[in-house]
Amino acid sequence: MRYGLDFGTSNSAISLFEDERVRVLPVDPGQARPEIMNTLVYIRRDGQISIGRAASEAYYRDNVGREAVKQRITTDQTFKSYFASTGEIEEQIVIEVDINQPGRFFQAIKSFLPEDGYGGTEVWGKFMTLEQLVALYLGEMKRRADEYLGREIDSVVLGRPVFFSPDGSGDDLAEERLRRAAELAGFREIHFQYEPVAAALHYEQELAGPEEYVLVFDFGGGTLDTTIVRVGKGRWKQGDRRDDILATNGRVIGGNTLDEEIMEHKLFKYFGEDVRWSEQRLQLPHYIFAMLKRWYTIPNLQQQQIYDFLDDIGRVSTGRKQVKALETLIRKNYGYSLFQEIERAKVALSKDWETRISFIHETIAISEYFGRPAFEKIIAGHLRRIETCVDETLASAGLEPGQVGAVLRTGGSSYIPAVQKMLERKFGAAALRFQDAFSNVASGLGVAAAHGTWNH
Template structure:
């Protein structure tokens, strides 16, 4: 039996959805009975096993030796797509790594469905790459190639915020003008869409999409910005050389705060450069701590701890951050005010993209009936508060923040393949 499905390959989490016999979409259980799987791969050096999702993270956190790969989607359309990462004696290209993860998703979906999945609608952000049409086109082609290589014979794409609108539309009883705000791990996408029970039955919805826009900002960027603001100074960022003539180089701190760049630090040349920086630094002990962290390959674990602190600040006003490195500890306090300040420029860019989306649709904020929030980053306080201020009169609709896109993609797959 040949099947079709919707595939939401996300920067942070992925889902696959399928319609049941009654035409209702549902998410498949991809990992230990759960409907989401973190977009993470761990190549184990000790047993040569490849692990995925939560199992990959758990193996890494346990201290097992290996290579953790996360934020895989972020490399699409960038110069990093041509890079390789070394796993013991073998080098893997990023496209190959994408394929390994997608192949595992396909295998798990087929195990649950009991059939071969050959037709798929994949979600894509409005912009893989900002302000670069050629790079954006290349990103979709790279993803399409990786998906086809795993045995999907027919591959179509749908904008992720449009998929979220298709999911939301199942519950409306009258026509609404909706703004879909999809803040994921790597991108922030916005769409103004007309939805209604009558429109839901139409095969072609292109006329109901009044506008789309997006920026390449998401949860992993928020993690990086918080890390650069609060953690990297503990390792020397912003401090001066001993002669007081210049600040220490920023590049290694940026890389250490960015999931898909951390592996670039794990080489002898980086440590040689940091030894030179340490010898020139006014606070050499901070750079020494950074060197120890890199020698022990703790970079991904550090950013994971920063992400956990960011999530904690959705529920509390302040949190204490502690991260052990050998016999020392990176210790600081983070507050909602710190997070708000770190994200200030990102919030402005998001507001600007929303304004552009409204302008393209030819409507004002007062015309929006429903504000549909999807994607985990909509739960960050400064983001949620800002959206509420922009649309004080709109109905606030919180979808399944990690599942609504996949569900909408399954509905779209029915239109395209059913």
């Protein structure tokens, strides 16, 4: 027997085809969707490792409200500068580190697989390769799945994108790294299947008519990938389906991108966007707000000179409350929990017409009405880019929208109503197939594992 394993940028899942049906296994118990596990790893200073939702909870417990203590450390590395007066000067690189940092938090590690410039990172005095980091996650998924089934399974069909990077330059490296990580995780027999093919396998098994073309619309947390796949009765029994992929395209747009837009357009005002100071009515520096757009870049602002600057501004500006809220956000590591609330509100708008973004911590007091029309206005530019991506994919395949028999959606961001409306307008409501966008790739990989449908 073999597992089907969807190792995703934001979420992952593992499945098994048994007794003529595929099951996505509950490897993250206690969660609302225990069969879907966040692709997160948290390694504490004491060596304790958490994955999935437990990783985000451990990071939250250890860091939210904690003030970073920075120390300047001189490294062994050097850089060279040239000055007209003195010539070339070689200096050692000095970095600032948080000496009280309780743990290292890793997310989106799949996105680094094709990067030959990133081999790994030092974790508490020990260098860990990228393969070892991925293996921590895959190995724990395997252990939990084995424990749930009461037996060990050491064969797997892993999903992989058609291209790991836009130009495909790192594809061989990425697949080899993923294979090595699976080996380190305890798998002995390892195969691969393309993720869009996996998404189409369930649909393909139910086909009774002639072959047709489907659009696999994969809109997840980090990227948008669109693929035209040829499907047909009996074709799911074939192994390598490379020739059935007529066209593939993508954009670096995902749920995280939309969260950044919400932060900028709805919440920057709570952190001093409109603050003016000095006789020249100056604004706060743009680089501060550039760091605020992503929760993981906010800690880059934890510098004493920034704290001193904000303290000075707070005494002479028109928005002391907002400046104090900004300092608290930076100093007390509230970025991650704030973006969790942003994501919650965004997801709520897929079901409800309106919601509120609420975040009350220390000097931060946010209660912001957020309606679906405002959200769609904020992301309008991205919606146009998404539609352009779909049109380019159709053109590359030489197809008109009417020639696409079905649209198979995967990835949580595909639930956004404005995205669904665009697809319905282009392909017709009857073409949209309502599958589980979070687990259909894993389910298809389970089918592939059972029937030997993998790349050769």
